[in-house]
Amino acid sequence: MKDAFGTPQSLLVLGGTSEIGLATARRMIARGVRTVWLAGRPSPALTAAADSLRALGTDVRTVPFDALDTESHPERLGKIFTEGAIDIVLLAFGVLGDQAHDEADPVAAVRVAQTNYTGAVSAGLVCAGALQAQGHGSLVVLSSVAGERARRTDFIYGSSKAGLDVFAQGLGDAMHGTGVHVMVVRPGVVGRGSVRPGSVRRGSGRFGSGLPSVTPEAVATAIELGLRRGSETVWVPGSLRMVMAAVRHVPRPLFRLLPL
Helix, strand or coil: CCCCCCCEEEEECCCCCCCCHHHHHHHHHHHHCCEEEEEEECCCCHHHHHHHCCCCCCCCEECCCCCCHHHHHHHHCCCCCCHCCCEEEEEECCCCCHHHHHCHHHHHHHHHHHHHHHHHHHHHHHHHHHHHHCCCCEEEECCHHHHCCCCCHCCCCCCCCHHHHHHHHHHHHHHCCCCCCEEEEEEEEEEECCCCCCCCCCCCCCCCCCCCECCCCHHHHHHHHHHHHCCEEEECCCCHHHHHHHHHCCCCHHHHCCCC
């Protein structure tokens, strides 16, 4: 529950080892968040992430969460809300996959789609319903510029993010007037650190090569600002909005030649 000044007090990060998720948690802790839930597969990385946030003086709790185990989502995520109101839910999990490999291995391709889209739909609906039941809260969904237009080098990943983006926009419309705020975040190239389970990084060779690069901290800053403004869509950096508006209208023969 927010304090008397409207400052969020609790944050749930789905994808507890996500670099963007942890950067956002650090920023929100500095702004007054007192309780952070990190949801992810049990691992040394998740434990280390929780310990790093506890060192900042906040209450950090972990909960087992697997995007692919959708049948467990209602119980495991729903239980979090029974222990106290959640002001912000950050949906930050996802996998890049390997385009060249996944094209030749449909099972691997489906795993990317199920993690990034099916798992997100399940978790998003569970959390949105819980936020609606408590009468307030924000659901922040990490999308990607990769979902703006299909590219030869990452269309499996990009298609999953395109589906997620449309889902989140529709969910925002469904939640309008209920007290629940849904915000879609579309970062450019997040170019620092390594990819871990539950995290997403878009580096060279993926969609975004040649586009502006951002750090997890920059995305976290944009998320905080977007929440304070009540934004529905946030581009990081903001200039990407105009860039991608142009990219969407480039003729396909020319688009295939662009170094994006």
